Amino acid sequence: MATKRKVNNLLALAVLSAMVDRPKHRYEIAQTLRDRGKEQDMAIKWGSLYTVVQSLEKAGFLEIVGSERDGARPERVIYQITEAGRAELTDWTKELIAVPEPEQHRFVAGLSILGVLPPDEVIELLSKRIDALSQIIGGVRRELDKVLAMKLPRLFIVESEFGLAMLEAEMAWARSFRDEIADGTFPEVDWWRQVHADAIPPAEVIAYVERGLAEPEPS
The missing domain is CATH 1.10.10.10 (Winged helix-like DNA-binding domain superfamily/Winged helix DNA-binding domain)
Structure with missing residues (x-):
């Protein structure tokens, strides 16, 4: 603590x-x-x-x-x-x-309510994020290369190394998640798509989940 x-x-x-x-x-x-x-x-x-x-x-x-x-x-x-x-x-x-301590992350906040968006839109948004992360990672790598060229002790750049590792891990996860949705291997993606296609009210969706159902009951 x-x-x-x-x-x-x-x-x-x-x-x-x-x-x-x-x-x-x-x-x-x-x-x-x-x-x-x-x-x-x-x-x-x-x-x-x-x-x-x-x-x-x-x-x-x-x-x-x-x-x-x-x-x-x-x-x-x-x-x-x-x-x-x-x-x-x-x-x-x-x-x-x-001491590890939970830290708030805007991306996590968005993921926590991801269901309000249809899966095909999420695929597009994740692709945008991946592109943006790629640009950021490229910039960080260039800055690190400049610092390394100055022959500074590694001790003074470890925080940059960590930041780069976190960005790369986030991009890899976002790409994997996007691909699962896109190729249909993400569990319940068909139901997720159906929920939005049929404009099922959020209260009904929550009720399905609370009852442990994988998809809406047939009407």
């Missing part, structure tokens, strides 16, 4: 990771996260950065160590990570690696 964190926002984890080398003000923190492409690893709302930094300070994970002013610009507060912050960073990372 995931630990209840004092600051339970993945942006906070990213901020802590950006602070381990030296003290920074908020603008430097934001630039570090952008330079590392963290918005590709997690959903980052840049407008929340100030609030997250304040929350980390309040929790004792960051502390103010000074300020600086550059010309007429507003004064910039400089933060550094505390020992408690380093411990939180380490513990949180261990949990994320070791």
Whole structure:
């Protein structure tokens, strides 16, 4: 089970990771996260950065160590990570690696109510998704090739490798599912098609399923 964190926002984890080398003000923190492409690893709302930094300070994970002013610009507060912050960073990372946690996925939401669409339309939609995934995968592979050409340690690209593997697995599953529907090997596909062809009311369909029937009873 995931630990209840004092600051339970993945942006906070990213901020802590950006602070381990030296003290920074908020603008430097934001630039570090952008330079590392963290918005590709997690959903980052840049407008929340100030609030997250304040929350980390309040929790004792960051502390103010000074300020600086550059010309007429507003004064910039400089933060550094505390020992408690380093411990939180380490513990949180261990949990994320070791503890599986259900994550919401828009595709799964669509699959959960797939029956509202006729199977032939689903075949077309899955084909569109497969094409889109192929394009995305091609882009990710090209970016990975660029990074590998820079001779960076693999340690710094494993998250990209994982993302690529997940995309490839999703595309393979979507293609297999589409082909099952198209070639008629998907169970109950004929009934599924009949339900839409005959415009059978959803309440009746649900009743069939709840009674454990594979297809509507003959009228």
